[in-house]
Amino acid sequence: NAGVTQTPKFRVLKTGQSMTLLCAQDMNHEYMYWYRQDPGMGLRLIHYSVGEGTTAKGEVPDGYNVSRLKKQNFLLGLESAAPSQTSVYFCASIGHLNTEAFFGQGTRLTVV
């Protein structure tokens, strides 16, 4: 049982490049989330989804886009990366019968 898997685990981008982070869960969970973690700021919600085909903005959505075309996958896109987007990104999911979130292992992104 893989749980929540994030791809890739590490990435270095140049300013202005684009990339997509993939979050895949095999628990048939309805709700999925993308967070960024920065020192002293905890985890801040970027975007989230309450079901296939639906997405919503979190507290820090600027510069990011998301899509949830399939229930098991939640994609986070950076169209034009900036150094301020250097961070560790975490994906999480919650099912209808769960109360707590299950997390991926994180993606460390550096934008130079």
Add this chain to the structure above:
Amino acid sequence: AQSVTQLGSHVSVSEGALVLLRCNYSSSVPPYLFWYVQYPNQGLQLLLKYTSAATLVKGINGFEAEFKKSETSFHLTKPSAHMSDAAEYFCAVRVTNFGNEKLTFGTGTRLTIIP
């Protein structure tokens, strides 16, 4: 909108001493509350959760937390600190209104254990 405040970004305690990490929340509806722990270069692991059953919740590794509605608090405690408890701890709140399924985290408390 819900929010979480963790008082003290860094807490140091001696090995064997009481651990107390503070968390206060704000929510317009009865919340679910969580404590997660993060060890260096790892993901988040659930320590314990409050889901409106017992107000005193016991978790893994000897930690417990008490939900106090009147104080809007959910402080994390452990009677005797161990070196392996050194980590960063996050309090989180989740509300489940239709269309609002946000999970909001505090800014974290880094716990250092002094030998």
